[in-house]
Amino acid sequence: MSANLRVKSSEYIDETHRVSFKFNGKTYYGFKGDTLASALLANDVHLVGRSFKYHRPRGIMTAGSEEPNAIVQVNDKTNRTEPNVRATEVEIYEGLEASSQNCWPNVNFDIGGINNLISPFLPAGFYYKTFMWPASFWEKYEFFIRHSAGLGKSPSEKDPDIYDHRNIHCDVLVVGAGISGILAAKNAAKNNFKTLLIDEKNELGGATIYQNKEFNKIDNQSSSDWIKKEINGLKNISNLEIKTRTSVAAYHGYNYLLARENLTDHLEKKYKNNKVRQRLLKIRAKKVILATGALERPLIFNNNDRPGIMLSTAVKKYADFFGVKCGEKNVFFTNNDSAYESALCLYNKGIKVDAIIDIRNNSNSKIVKAIEQVGIQIYWSHTVVDTNGYRRLNNISIMKLSNDGMTVTGDRINISCDCLGVAGGWTPAVHLFTQSGGKLKFDEDNNVFLPNKYPSDQISVGSCNGKFNLKEIINELSIKLKEFLKISQTDFDNIAIESEEETSKRNIWLLPSDKAIGKTKPFVDYQNDATAKDIKLALREGFRSIEHVKRYTTTGMGTDQGKLGNMHALGIIADTAGVKMGELGTTTFRPPYTPLTFGTIVGRNVGEFFDIFRRTAMNDWHIEKKAKFENVGQWKRSWYYPINGETMHQAVQRESKAARESAGILDASTLGKIDIQGSDASEFLNRVYTNAWSKLAIGKCRYGLMLNEDGMVYDDGVTTRLGENHYLMTTTTGGAANVLGKLEDYLQTEWPELDVYLTSVTDHYATASVCGPNSKKILKKIIPDLDLSDENFPHMSFKEAKINNIKCRVMRISFTGEHSYEINIQASFGKALWEKCIEAGKEYNITPYGTESMHLLRAEKGFIIVGQDTDGTMTPVDLQMDWIVSKKKYDFIGKRSLYRSDTMREDRKQLVGLLTDDPNIILEEGAQIVSELNQNPIQMLGHITSSYFSPNLNKSIALAVVKGGKDMMGKKLFIPMEDKIISVTVANPVFFDEENKRLNA
């Protein structure tokens, strides 16, 4: 590790600023500006991970987000740990710790590596075929799979970081800040378009900033110098916003894009605290310019995955940009001119290049001539047939290619090398384009898929549109930009450009070896260990659809989404099946382009903001009294109020008894309240409820049942007539928003002629419900001047009143069957009202009760709860509530459906009461009900919907829905449970005070 692999003169690395970091527990040094990958390479560390299936040693292969191998766990065993991070994207900082994934006990000695030796037994589909049978073995398989797989570990502690979301609306969004993106953004902004330029790297300029100076010139300067001036000029453009370290994750329809902005990942720990770590940008752009560039392709040959085998442009970038040589003895293997530019770069920096192996027969490009002149040996029409070196490449074997490229001839030539730069051509990065719904076409000449049909106002420019040399890129950009932005000129219309043009092409998707394919390992998908022979096997086994081959072989399904090998997979399928690639189509590129953290996705919506709760005006009082809460809709409702260490059962029994013996009080503020006004309000209620409303007198209340058009019970509640054209409707707590929405729908779309206005007033009023035989006395104390006599204020009526000069509405209505009042007051006085009731009720032992006791008390009376005793399949007739369905009304929502043959069946499930033969057994809600125990299979008749122990009857009671239950009164039924069979008798669902005497007590 003592080798100094730094070559001087990189302006992007600050050699005065040394940074220490740990990799797999060992301390290394790099410089500010290094990525984890460049720093490791500078320390001569190539082996960084193990492959997924065979656990083969793998090294750094790329210098960007397409990296398939160098996937690391960052800051393991801390609360900021993150798995599946690409070492090529991690900027190092003081104190960074990273470790290899998918290897145990360590990267140099890995037990799973045994899979590599038995690999003939692990072909494509191995997991599908092997772990299918027998089912009882699954536990053993699962253990094996979980231990040998596992890409990284998720953090076990709470994430200490802050995440954020931001909405951005812009005229023009430019994705990618290479030369195309920079020129596009500059010209858009200068023409008064509000422009946003995004790039995933921390520097602008893409590959142009370290492009070869001799062969690429703009305006008589080297392209790299020219672009640097352009980048400097961008700072002074007012309506241009630039975001670096920002990666577009998804491109949806209507130019809606999601991007992740990385703000603190590159900072030391002490600078991370209390800052936003990552921000999700939700971008709505009028126009989008994709300048996402192209990814270099590998070549597919035997054992093409050893540490030290890298993309040629990555070798170049590490030398040029980071000042790191990737090997002492470098060889390139290519099918195009890119490798020559990389070789020349290394040569100019004094790094030894031993040979270039080119599958082409020749090339006349100037850059090829330049290589020949400096004396680097070129092997024309040769291919690599094998490589050697377990933890690091140490030599390669090459042979001459036959004319058709299908076989090799002659003798093996062995070349010793520790770094092989592979150049297989370029794949335009069309991922975002296809995510947006764009359709591709295949370009046979260059073997690339290119954007064809744009689904929204967008263009692709530069190498993501298949333009690979500078002259082509800039000329095309000038034409397309003027057309797209409707501008008359750009500032580079007539600029002089020199660049190198490629003269010779040859493409072979799967390069031959002197060994039979069955004996070779040509990796197509490095991360998932899918080889060319797996793809061929899938085709032999009858798979034809590209999507099926992909799933069967797992090609392209890793965290890198097959960015490198997808094209080769398609090519090999096309060649093997004898079809054209254009006809084969391509697999779908799904978002996100690079992985997103959960933190970024949820942003600030964590903890108490994850799901917003609604709380009543009395909430503080409930908390003070240590109430237990339950969630109802979005509300937090008091469930029960345990005192002196009571269990839930004990508390509910006490509360329910007190409410009937003396007085109880319930916070009913959460019930939905809709204010209904207008000259047709009565007619409207007639149409939406099953019963009649026209004759309800002002000051009276009525219970109503609302159906869906299909006849099923939808909601219920009491509605009060406040005035001639004014009603107050109450709904269930959970149904309030839906009821309002449904009523609005009918008013706006079916009955626009009705003069009716709906306003939700749920939050405007707080409601205290006081019940029990002493409720009248308590109310008298609170509102002394209100006449509470049955004559003046009977059950189901309403009065306006004042408490301490504050207006309130008092309804004498009851959900418990007790004499009962509901006081509605402006919400801000809710807690004061509640405390006043408690104070006034003290002498009567007024007992606050929660939703559980409310449910118990109403079940004693056989009152239904919509959503508990109904489930969207119950008609009023099923609920034995025929009394509330008007026979006289011509129409109401759902009426016609009550006469459908299906809703009139006698054997529908109907609501009944159940009493257990043993009064101490409490049935389980949801338990199934049968009548015959000796049937096989046993026919289920229905299920329990509500079940409680009634303290007022001193026995267990239940409500249930049972097929044909109406005619089963007194019949014995059975509830088979896991450990016993409970026998029950069908009863009237009204268990308590059937004559309703207590309402007027």
Next chain:
Amino acid sequence: MFVINCPYCGERDQQEFKAGGEAHIERPKQPTELSDDEWAEYLFMRKNIKGVQFERWNHAHGCRKWFNMVRDTSNDEIKLVYKMGEKPPLE
């Protein structure tokens, strides 16, 4: 996620809206006169076209108004929005 041009509010993000199914299915004026089959036709049968479809939408988190939309369900292109009660375009 598309942008919808609410006829009352203008362009808003899709997440403010709620889809309400096929448009121009009128609730029968005299349901009791209908046979079970005719009522079922109104109640249950919806087209779900791949291509140009007439739909109801509600600006649920905005003005709460219902309106009609002509949308190509194959690519989410919105051809037209128009108010409730307005005649559907003939084409």
